[in-house]
Each structure stands twice: as C-alpha cells, then as structure tokens.
Amino acid sequence: MATSKAQPDSNSRVLILGAGNFGSCLAEHLGDSDHRVFLWAREQSVVEHFNATRKHLKYLPSHTFSSNVSAVGPALPDAAFINSMDVLLFAIPTQFLRDNLTKLQPALSDKTKLPLLIFVNKGIEIGTDALTLEIIADTCGADVAKAATFISGPSFAKEIVLRRPTSVSVVSFTEAEADKTAALFHQPHFRCYTGSDPVGVELSGALKNVYAIAAGMSDGLYGKEDSNNTRAMIITRGLAEMTCIGTAYGASPLTFLGLAGVGDLFLTCSSSSSRNYTVGYRLGQGETLDTIIATLGSVAEGVSTAKSVRNLVTQLGVQAPIAERVYEVLYEGKSTGDAVAELMALPPSREIELATIGRPAEKLLHRLGMISPASLMVSALWKACSQGDLDAVNAALAAQNVDLEIKDHTGSTPLIEAIKNGHTEVVKVLLDKGADPTNASSQGLPETFTSDQGILGMLNFARSKHSQDTAAPQENGYEANDTSAYAPPANYPFYPSINGAPPPDMFYAPPMVNGHRPSNMPPPEVTGRIPCRYYPACRYGAACAYQHPPAQYYPGQHPAPFTSYDQMPQQPYAPTYYPVSPPSFPPPPPLQMAPSSEMPPQGHFSPTGAPVPMPYGPMSPVMYSHPGQIGLPPLPAGPTPQSPPFNPSSPPASHPNGHVGPFPPSNGPIYPDAARSPQLNPQPDAAVSRGPDGARRGGLRRGSFVRAKQPPPPCIFFPMGRCKNGDECRFPHIMPQDGVPPPAPFHSRGGAPRPRASINGNGYAALDEKMAHLSLNGHSGSLRGRGGRPNANGHVGKRAPIPMKQRVPNADEFPVLGGGSTTPPTRVNGGFVNGNGPTAAQVLQAPRPFRTNASSQAATPRNISPERVPETNGLPASESLPLSFASVATASTDVTVSA
Ligand SMILES: NC(=O)C1=CN([C@@H]2O[C@H](COP(=O)(O)OP(=O)(O)OC[C@H]3O[C@@H](n4cnc5c(N)ncnc54)[C@H](O)[C@@H]3O)[C@@H](O)[C@H]2O)C=CC1
Ligand SMILES: O=C(CO)COP(=O)(O)O
Numbered sequence: 001m002a003t004s005k006a007q008p009d010s011n012s013r014v015l016i017l018g019a020g021n022f023g024s025c026l027a028e029h030l031g032d033s034d035h036r037v038f039l040w041a042r043e044q045s046v047v048e049h050f051n052a053t054r055k056h057l058k059y060l061p062s063h064t065f066s067s068n069v070s071a072v073g074p075a076l077p078d079a080a081f082i083n084s085m086d087v088l089l090f091a092i093p094t095q096f097l098r099d100n101l102t103k104l105q106p107a108l109s110d111k112t113k114l115p116l117l118i119f120v121n122k123g124i125e126i127g128t129d130a131l132t133l134e135i136i137a138d139t140c141g142a143d144v145a146k147a148a149t150f151i152s153g154p155s156f157a158k159e160i161v162l163r164r165p166t167s168v169s170v171v172s173f174t175e176a177e178a179d180k181t182a183a184l185f186h187q188p189h190f191r192c193y194t195g196s197d198p199v200g201v202e203l204s205g206a207l208k209n210v211y212a213i214a215a216g217m218s219d220g221l222y223g224k225e226d227s228n229n230t231r232a233m234i235i236t237r238g239l240a241e242m243t244c245i246g247t248a249y250g251a252s253p254l255t256f257l258g259l260a261g262v263g264d265l266f267l268t269c270s271s272s273s274s275r276n277y278t279v280g281y282r283l284g285q286g287e288t289l290d291t292i293i294a295t296l297g298s299v300a301e302g303v304s305t306a307k308s309v310r311n312l313v314t315q316l317g318v319q320a321p322i323a324e325r326v327y328e329v330l331y332e333g334k335s336t337g338d339a340v341a342e343l344m345a346l347p348p349s350r351e352i353e354l355a356t357i358g359r360p361a362e363k364l365l366h367r368l369g370m371i372s373p374a375s376l377m378v379s380a381l382w383k384a385c386s387q388g389d390l391d392a393v394n395a396a397l398a399a400q401n402v403d404l405e406i407k408d409h410t411g412s413t414p415l416i417e418a419i420k421n422g423h424t425e426v427v428k429v430l431l432d433k434g435a436d437p438t439n440a441s442s443q444g445l446p447e448t449f450t451s452d453q454g455i456l457g458m459l460n461f462a463r464s465k466h467s468q469d470t471a472a473p474q475e476n477g478y479e480a481n482d483t484s485a486y487a488p489p490a491n492y493p494f495y496p497s498i499n500g501a502p503p504p505d506m507f508y509a510p511p512m513v514n515g516h517r518p519s520n521m522p523p524p525e526v527t528g529r530i531p532c533r534y535y536p537a538c539r540y541g542a543a544c545a546y547q548h549p550p551a552q553y554y555p556g557q558h559p560a561p562f563t564s565y566d567q568m569p570q571q572p573y574a575p576t577y578y579p580v581s582p583p584s585f586p587p588p589p590p591l592q593m594a595p596s597s598e599m600p601p602q603g604h605f606s607p608t609g610a611p612v613p614m615p616y617g618p619m620s621p622v623m624y625s626h627p628g629q630i631g632l633p634p635l636p637a638g639p640t641p642q643s644p645p646f647n648p649s650s651p652p653a654s655h656p657n658g659h660v661g662p663f664p665p666s667n668g669p670i671y672p673d674a675a676r677s678p679q680l681n682p683q684p685d686a687a688v689s690r691g692p693d694g695a696r697r698g699g700l701r702r703g704s705f706v707r708a709k710q711p712p713p714p715c716i717f718f719p720m721g722r723c724k725n726g727d728e729c730r731f732p733h734i735m736p737q738d739g740v741p742p743p744a745p746f747h748s749r750g751g752a753p754r755p756r757a758s759i760n761g762n763g764y765a766a767l768d769e770k771m772a773h774l775s776l777n778g779h780s781g782s783l784r785g786r787g788g789r790p791n792a793n794g795h796v797g798k799r800a801p802i803p804m805k806q807r808v809p810n811a812d813e814f815p816v817l818g819g820g821s822t823t824p825p826t827r828v829n830g831g832f833v834n835g836n837g838p839t840a841a842q843v844l845q846a847p848r849p850f851r852t853n854a855s856s857q858a859a860t861p862r863n864i865s866p867e868r869v870p871e872t873n874g875l876p877a878s879e880s881l882p883l884s885f886a887s888v889a890t891a892s893t894d895v896t897v898s899a
Contacts, residue, residue, distance in 0.1 A: 002143035004116040005086065007180050010034050012086040014184075015077060015115075017100065019046055021298050022120060023091030024059045025157035030089075031066035033187055038072045038085075047071040058297075063161060076100070079107035087116045087184065093299040094123030094206075097132060101139035108140050116180050117148045122205030122264075123301035124308035129315075131202045134364055142368040146173045149181040150198050152205040153259035154267035156274075163189040169260040171195040173370070193259060199361045200255030203246045208265040209302030210309055210323050211238030212276035213283075215269035217329065217336040220284020230340075234322060235269045240352060241320040245309070248316040250361025276302040283329060284336045306330050321346060382406060385414035385430065388423035397433055404435045411441035419459075420449045427455050437462040442548055444528040 012035045016023045019041035027039045041047050049057045050071035054064045072081075082088065082104065092100055097119075108114060119132050130138070137145040153168030160166055170185070170192045172178040182192035195201065211234060218230040242265070243256040255261055268274035272281065279300045282292045293303065310327045313320040325339035381402055384392035393414075396402060405413050415435040418426035431437060437446055437459045447459050524545060532546035715731035717723035723733065 002111040002114055002147045003174060003176055004114045004147060004180065007086055007116060007184065011036060012184060013084060014038065014087040014089060015040060015082065015085045016089045016091055018091035019056070019071065020091060021059050022157045024056050025161045026089060026091060026120070027069045028065055028161050029187070029190065031069035034068065037069040039069060040077060041071050041073045044074045047073045060161060076103055082107035083113065085115045087118065089118040089120065091120050094121045094125055094132060094301060095304055097121060098125065098135050098139060101136060105140050108144055111143050114144065114147055116177060116184070117144065118151060118181055119148060120151045122152060122209060124206045124305045126304050126307050129308040129311050131199065133198055133202065137367055146368050147177050148172060149177045150201050151181065152201045152264065154263040156267070160190065165189050167191040167193060167259055169193055169195055169201050169258055171198045171201045173198060195255070197252045197255045199249060200246050200251030201260040203249060203251055204242060204256055204261040205264060206301065206305045207242040207245060207309065208268055209276040209300070210306050210326050211235070211265055212268035212274050213280035213302045213306070214238065214322050214326050216277035216280025217284040218340065220281035221336050221340065231269060235265060238269070238322055239265055241322055244318050245312060245316060245320055248318045275300040279303060289330055303330060382408065382414050382417060385423065385426050386417040386421055388418070388421055388426055390425050390429065393426050393429055404430065404433060405439050407441065413439050413441065415439070416441050416446050416449055419446050419455055422450065422452060424452065424454055427458055431458055431462045437466055440528060445525045448525050448529065
C-alpha cells in the first residue's frame with residue numbers, strides 16, 4: 001500500500017494548489033505553524049503582489065501573511081518542485097481537479113516517494129458524477145487514491161484565519177495518512193478528528209452545499225428572521241436526504257452525524273458567510289442564477305453538485321425531494337415559491353428511511369483494489385437475492401463454488417435477504433439449492449423476517465428436512481420449528497431499555513419441557529431480537545444469543561487490507577461500511593409477535609430507527625441472567641466474576657477528609673451482619689430468601705448460586721434505590737452496615753483522588769469493591785418499604801419496615817455549608833457518629849452558596865476572584881463549563897482536551 005514519505009515533525013514543505021479563499025487561508029494556517037508553505041496562484045499579478053507585500057490581492061487583502069508563506073506560479077510547479085514537497089494540498093474546485101491531477105500525475109508516479117496528499121474541495125464532478133476519490137484513481141491510480149486524505153467540516157476560511165475554535169474531519173482509507181494530516185493541521189484553535197470513511201465525508205461535504213442553497217432560498221423568500229421553522233426543516237430533512245443518499249452509496253450513516261455532515265450542513269445552511277447559502281438567498285430574492293454566479297466572486301460548489309445529485313438519486317433509487325427542487329430552481333426555471341409549495345404538498349411519509357439498494361462505492365472500492373473480484377461475485381448473489389432478480393440469482397448460482405451462506409456484516413445471508421424483501425421465488429430457488437433455513441443473522445433466524453405464510457411454509461418444510469439431516473437437538477431444548485406462541489406472564493418485568501417497554505410477548509417465559517424449564521432463556525428466535533445489555537463489553541461477542549447492533553453503527557477503522565465477503569463469517573463484525581448491504585434494521589416482526597405498532601418506540605435518534613445500544617451505568621440487572629453463547633459451555637456456577645479479594649495488608653488509602661484510621665477497615669468484615677443474614681448463608685434449593693422481618697427479599701430465579709452452595713452477593717442497586725427487580729431480585733436486598741468505608745467526597749477542587757474500584761479483566765469492578773464504595777455510615781434511619789427512599793423527614797413508612805440504618809449526608813460532603821456553623825461527624829470504629837451537622841433536607845434546601853475569598857483560596861487550585869463569586873459545581877461559573885468546551889474557549893494551557 002502506498003503511503004506518503006515520512007513527514008518532518010515541523011517545517012514540512014507544503015504546496016497549496018489553489019490560491020482562492022480557502023487555499024489562502026490554509027496557507028496562513030499552516031504558515032502559522034512554522035511550515036514552509038508555497039501557494040500556487042494562477043494569476044501572475046497575485047503571485048507578484050503576494051511576494052512583494054505578503055498580502056493577497058483578492059482574498060484577505062488587509063491581512064499580512066506569515067513570512068514563511070510565499071506564492072508560486074502562474075505555471076503549475078514542475079515535477080522537481082513537486083518532488084521536493086512533503087505535502088500537496090489541493091484547494092481547487094472539484095470541476096478543475098481532474099485536469100490538474102492529470103498534469104501532476106507524472107510527478108506522482110513514484111509511489112514510494114508520494115507527498116502527503118490532502119484534498120479540501122467539496123463537490124461532485126459534473127458529467128461523470130465522480131467523487132474526488134474516483135478522480136484521483138482515474139488520474140493517478142488506485143494507490144494514490146487510497147493514500148489521499150480528505151478534510152471536511154464546518155470551517156469558513158476567514159474564521160480559521162481569525163483563529164476561531166474550529167474542528168474538522170480528517171479521513172483516509174489509509175489511517176496513517178489521516179493521522180499525519182491531523183498532526184500537520186492541529187493547532188490550539190484547530191482540532192482534527194480522524195476517520196476512515198472518505199466516501200461518507202466527501203458526500204457530506206458535497207451534498208450539504210445543495211441544502212445550503214435550499215436554506216438560502218427559503219430565507220431569501222421569506223426573510224431570515226421569520227423563517228426559522230423552514231430553515232430547521234430544511235436542515236433536518238436535508239440531513240435525512242444526505243444520509244439516505246450516503247448509505248445507498250455505501251457510506252456509513254454515522255458519518256453524516258459528524259462534523260463533515262450535520263456540522264457543516266448546519267454552518268452553511270444558517271450563515272450568509274456561505275457562498276452556497278448566498279446563491280440560494282439571492283435566488284429567493286428573485287435574482288437570476290447567471291447574475292449571481294457572475295458577481296459571486298468565488299465558487300459555490302453546490303450549483304454544479306446539484307446536477308450530479310440529481311443523477312445520483314435516480315441511479316440509487318432514493319428520494320431526495322429537496323435536492324431535486326434545488327436542481328429545478330437552478331436549471332429548469334422553477335420559482336423558489338413553487339419549489340417550497342411542492343415540497344410542502346408531498347404526501348406524508350416516514351421520517352427516517354434508509355436506502356437498501358445500490359452501492360456504487362462497491363465499484364469504487366473494487367477499482368481501488370479494496371474488494372476482490374471473488375467477493376464481488378459473491379455479493380452479486382447477495383444483491384440479486386436482495387433485489388429479487390431471479391435471473392441474476394440463477395446466474396450467480398450457476399457459477400462454481402458459490403457460497404450460499406455468505407453473510408454481510410450483519411450476518412444476513414442471501415436467503416434472509418430474499419425473505420426480508422418478500423421474493424418468494426428466490427427463496428424457493430435458494431432452499432431448493434440447499435440454503436440453510438436455520439442460518440441466522442445477528443438479528444434473528446430467517447423466519448423472523450417475514451409474516452408471509454408461503455415463505456414460512458417453505459421454511460418450515462426446509463427446516464424439518466434440515467433437522468432430519470442434521471438430527472442435532474437445539475441447544476436450549478426447543479424444537480427448532482416450534483412456532484407456537486407462548487403467552488407472556490402477566491407482570492413480567494420489562495427489559496430496562498432506553499427504547500421504552502418492548503412488546504409484552506418479547507419476554508415471555510420459555511415453554512415447559514417435561515414439567516420443567518430447560519433453561520431460563522427464551523427461544524432463540526426471540527432471544528436474537530433482544531438487545532444484549534452487555535454489548536459492547538459482551539464476553540460472548542458475535543456468538544452471543546442476544547442481539548448485538550450491526551457493526552456499521554460503531555465507527556471503526558476501515559480494515560486494510562479489505563476483508564472480503566469470503567472472510568466475513570470469520571469476522572462477524574466486519575468494520576467496513578462499503579462492501580456490505582445498507583442497513584435494514586430492525587427486521588419486521590415475526591408472525592407470532594405483536595404487531596409492529598406495539599414495537600417499542602425509539603427513544604433516541606438513530607438514522608435507521610435502529611435501537612440504540614444499552615448504555616452502561618448502574619442499571620439493575622433484570623431477571624434473565626446473561627444467556628451465554630450458543631454452542632459454548634455454560635457459565636460456571638457461582639457469583640459473578642469477582643476481583644481479587646481485598647488485601648488487608650495493602651497500604652490503606654488516606655481518607656481525603658483527614659479522618660484517621662485505615663480506609664477501608666483493615667480487619668473485620670465488610671458486612672459485620674453478614675453471618676447473621678439469611679441471604680448470605682447457603683440455603684437449600686428453591687428456598688426463598690427472607691430478611692429479618694420475614695419479608696421475602698430476592699427470589700432465586702437462577703439456580704446457579706444455590707447449586708453452588710455459595711451465597712449470592714448483595715444487590716448493588718438496592719442501596720441506591722435502583723433495583724428494578726424488587727422482590728424478584730436474585731441478589732439479596734440488604735443495606736450495608738457499619739464498618740463500610742465512608743463515602744468518597746467530591747473532588748472537584750483538588751484533594752486526594754477518590755479510591756476507585758479495581759477493574760476486572762471484563763472491565764467491571766467486582767461487586768464487593770463496588771459495595772465498598774457505597775455511601776453508607778452509621779447513622780440510624782429507616783427505609784420506606786423495600787428498596788424505597790427514605791422520607792425527607794425521616795419518617796418510617798408503614799409497609800414492611802426494615803430496621804436498616806439510613807445514612808444522612810455529613811457536612812463534609814457539602815463543603816459549601818462548611819465553616820464553623822456545623823459540627824462534622826466523627827468517625828468511630830469505622831463508622832460515623834453524627835454531629836449536629838445539617839440534615840440532608842437542610843443541605844438540599846440551602847440557598848445557592850457564595851464563596852468568600854478565604855474559603856475559595858483554600859479550596860480551589862485556581863486563583864478565583866476575591867469577590868464573592870457564584871459557584872456551580874464548586875467552580876465559578878466561568879470555570880464550570882464542560883472541560884473540553886472551557887479549555888477551547890479559554891485556550892487554557894493547564895487543561896487537557898480529551899473529548
Ligand atoms: N472557502 C471556504 O470556506 C471553504 C471552501 N472549501 C472548498 O474548497 C474549494 C475551493 O474553495 P475556495 O478556495 O473557497 O474557492 P475560490 O473560488 O475562492 O477559489 C478557487 C481557486 O481555484 C482556482 N482555480 C479556478 N480554476 C482553476 C483551474 N482550472 N485550475 C486550477 N485552479 C483553478 C482559482 O484560481 C482560485 O484560486 C471548494 O471546493 C470549496 O467547496 C472547503 C471548506 C471551506
Ligand atoms: O464549506 C464551507 C465551510 O465549511 C464553505 O461553504 P461555502 O462554499 O458555501 O462558502
């Protein structure tokens with residue numbers, strides 16, 4: 001693979017081709033960082049004037065450029081000069097790129113000495129509808145295209161020169177090249193985010209220009225102040241159209257949510273600094289396109305790109321009504337008013353719909369040598385099945401060594417594709433040919449993708465034939481073709497999903513087999529539809545029986561070399577976006593499931609409507625244990641993995657508040673009452689755990705603890721009032737007792753770091769360590785009910801009182817109330833004896849605190865004004881911004897930006 005020559009740490013020699021608006025500003029940006037910059041201008045006058053005055057005649061006429069920037073031209077620099085460069089940066093409008101690259105190609109023929117190649121143009125070539133990647137491949141070869149880097153994102157040229165904080169996407173198929181480019185451009189006011197989806201970034205940059213014209217049209221038509229709704233509609237629907245076109249093209253939908261996508265779209269749709277917006281605005285005001293172009297003085301790439309977009313949407317078979325109206329206004333004489341009226345008259349449609357056909361990027365990648373011909377052939381079968389092209393299916397099947405079970409990145413087989421799209425004939429041909437009716441994708445078994453009785457019948461028949469052939473019992477004891485519906489239990493706790501409650505029949509109990517349940521898992525066709533709540537830390541990876549999201553929603557590096565279809569089964573989460581089918585997630589509900597209207601509402605935006613992965617945080621476990629993986633040995637019985645036991649001989653962490661004594665207590669049990677607790681003693685199977693009050697505490701849903709005669713650890717969610725399982729929880733609901741380490745105080749203003757739970761190999765702290773950090777001390781209190789919160793006034797609830805000790809926050813935890821007004825609690829025997837400090841209610845109802853000079857000096861590392869400064873989170877308002885925001889805004893040198 002070609003890569004550019006090693007870049008010097010600084011003082012790179014950079015040639016910028018194109019001394020227009022952006023080229024000049026980038027020359028200044030790089031010249032600012034001590035690089036030696038040459039700016040190629042095509043006009044003799046510009047070259048001479050620049051070298052004489054350090055000013056650009058046309059752009060930034062009042063700005064004096066850095067002394068390490070000089071102009072070259074007007075002739076295109078020769079090969080020797082090009083070869084002496086470390087970096088070539090192309091700031092030429094897309095339409096002129098092919099010509100210039102063709103001229104430069106001889107200088108770029110030695111692939112071992114390539115300079116770093118950077119492209120910043122945002123357009124699609126008219127006539128060929130080619131992306132810049134293709135233009136590079138056409139003119140300089142696939143190797144050069146693969147090594148090229150693309151910069152895109154919200155970045156008005158003049159604001160970069162003004163050093164306004166700016167961020168861009170920097171992407172390349174070759175990760176190392178993107179890294180080099182990011183390093184080259186990075187400055188305190190200019191942040192680069194790298195990525196590996198150049199197709200998505202290129203499309204984002206080009207397409208947003210078309211929607212900027214649309215937004216400008218609306219503002220020109222209605223007035224900017226009074227058309228905010230319309231502009232917001234255009235931005236949002238523009239994003240949907242861009243994403244739809246992009247995914248049909250083979251890009252990642254996530255790219256459109258990044259800086260190059262929605263970031264730049266938002267910028268250019270809402271600012272008159274944008275030339276594309278200005279073109280639209282002036283059109284909306286009634287000017288003609290010719291007049292606007294003649295007087296604009298700079299390129300508006302959206303004007304030409306609108307033509308290519310029109311061709312693209314036709315080729316791809318996607319809907320892009322806004323882009324099409326822009327084209328009609330630009331080139332067919334439609335008035336902006338008519339265009340808006342037509343858009344608004346469109347019938348209601350689904351808000352989010354991603355394309356599922358057409359993948360030109362595949363051809364492009366094949367061209368770049370990133371897809372093998374074999375994988376293209378295999379994908380021909382996959383695509384033909386998806387499209388229902390029976391002739392193409394038969395042709396593909398006639399080829400030798402065709403893998404019928406070939407999968408895309410979601411695990412979807414040709415059979416599943418045909419089923420999904422309702423191509424009955426294709427399903428029949430595939431099953432006749434021997435396609436495996438039990439081969440599931442990550443989203444479920446083939447039958448979960450249809451409710452068509454004909455297809456289901458064929459699948460049932462094929463499956464019974466298949467099971468006779470294989471005669472292998474199902475892992476969890478279900479009959480594979482048992483499609484009978486199971487009634488959900490009345491009060492089954494719903495899966496704690498941020499997407500809302502799932503349909504009730506998604507969590508039913510498995511059927512009884514010979515009077516007992518074969519396992520605590522639902523049948524596989526249901527399990528496969530339930531999001532795995534351990535993802536992405538799921539230990540079972542692709543073999544997990546629960547649903548993992550399709551890989552393309554998780555940005556990753558593009559693999560190099562490309563993983564062909566042939567290899568995909570071994571690499572179930574192929575990180576590439578291109579050679580795979582666009583997403584079609586989630587699948588339609590199976591026949592026996594609830595109608596789709598009962599499907600869980602989407603809680604978060606997802607371009608595909610796909611469920612958002614479960615967040616990680618203190619979520620109470622639900623009653624299903626992790627199902628484990630299909631075909632792998634079951635989990636060992638016993639409690640969940642524990643970190644190494646607490647070592648009393650290890651040096652105690654000093655208590656940040658200066659309390660004396662070891663932390664945590666060096667000897668003695670963490671839970672002194674544990675020996676008395678019925679939950680923590682071995683129990684007979686099926687026994688119901690009961691607390692001292694006789695109330696049931698946590699059922700024994702899963703037998704593993706019982707069988708292993710080991711006590712389950714206490715529920716870590718109960719003390720926080722966050723256990724969702726209530727009485728059914730299989731972890732005992734007990735409040736930790738005296739002797740538990742005191743709460744870790746806040747550390748927003750210095751002080752010793754909070755002791756952290758160590759992390760196991762699986763990324764989770766052991767339960768006992770987590771418990772050790774729960775905030776509990778020896779202050780008496782009561783709980784209202786089980787797992788409930790205490791009354792603010794400390795009254796005991798009527799139902800099932802548990803004589804647990806309820807902790808009241810101490811003054812140390814609310815330092816803003818500190819000073820001599822309260823007596824802090826003292827520590828005795830590892831617990832706290834409360835002083836006459838404030839109650840929790842007092843603390844919470846206290847007025848907004850003001851910090852005096854003395855206390856702020858003591859408490860904060862920063863020099864805070866001696867006046868009384870209102871605080872948020874312990875810092876003055878000016879310093880309490882999110883870290884990255886604050887550091888960008890203040891360019892503070894003592895803050896590391898890590899976002
Ligand atoms: N101006 C901006 O804020 C940004 C611009 N871009 C993109 O950068 C590209 C360039 O934009 P600007 O510099 O603003 O445009 P511009 O119109 O200000 O400058 C275009 C430059 O290209 C040169 N040029 C014109 N025809 C040429 C040809 N046949 N061969 C070689 N050079 C030729 C011109 O002499 C001029 O120097 C565009 O694709 C634009 O979308 C990207 C990000 C920001
Ligand atoms: O792309 C740009 C800023 O990110 C510039 O937009 P215009 O080409 O519309 O001026």
